[in-house]
Amino acid sequence: MYRRNRMSGRVRKLLIGAAAATLAGGAFAVSTGMSSAGENCAGLDGALRNNLDFIAGQRAAPDALSDARIANRQAVVDLINQRRAAAGCTGGGPAAPPAKGATKPPTKPPTKAPTKAPAQPAPAPAGGDVVCKGSTVTLSGEGGAPAASSGTFPIGTTLKVTNLDNNKSITVKVATPSGSCVLLNNAAFEQVREAGKFLIRRAVIERVG
Known part of the structure; x- marks a missing residue:
């Protein structure tokens, strides 16, 4: 229970930080450096569908980290959805997954992750054309071999991408x-x-080809 509460607190902090960044910069939380080329309804609908599918999958087969x-x-x-509304996207977009807890079986208590020494921050890598400065990166929910999706680059x-x-x-x-x-997709x-x-x-996001 203590572990779950601590995880929930951490998730709340992440969400609060993302919301603050959006209000301050008027940018999308998962990519604050998105250009006007990314403001297309098809791309936004695709990202929305991928994330809703991921949520549905987690609810269908939950594990210790599914709630987070x-x-x-x-x-x-x-x-x-806020970005779709601002861009004037018509239609309701992909259907939302069932409400949390509707058919979800109880999850196992999370196991304690092994502790590790914090990594030293890396300097910005050299050699590529740094783009989308200040952007954060999350998952697209897509499977398959390692790949990316983008509304800025063809x-x-x-x-x-460097963490x-x-x-x-x-x-x-x-x-x-x-x-x-x-x-980034899951892999x-x-x-x-x-x-x-x-x-x-x-x-740090670099265009290298």
Whole structure:
């Protein structure tokens, strides 16, 4: 119970920070550096559908971290809907998943993650064209081999994403459109995220091809 409460507090802090950043900069929480090219309803609808599908999957087959993942994705869904409204997107978009707890079986208490020494922040990598400065990065919810989606760069563009909080980087190609500068699919995000976190707050995004 203590672990769950602490995790809920951490999720609330993430959501509050994301909302504050949105109000201050007028930008989308998962990509505060999104250009006007990303303001397209098809991309926003695609990102919304991916996140709703991810939430539905977590509710259908929950594990110890499902509550945190769902809370993070729901915050992203809310911000996408705000962006759709601001862009004048018509229609209701993809249907929302069933309400939390409707058919969800009880989850197992979370196991305590092993502690590790904090990683030293990495300097901004050199060699690429740094784009979308100040952007945060999260998941698109898509499966398959490591790849990215973007509403700023065309399909086939090669992007390098570096997580400055743990010095991990990955180079991926844009495979699908979205309503953000860059979203990583599940396989790509897993290679650069910190354990238990579903948002990269300090990211460097480079266009390398």
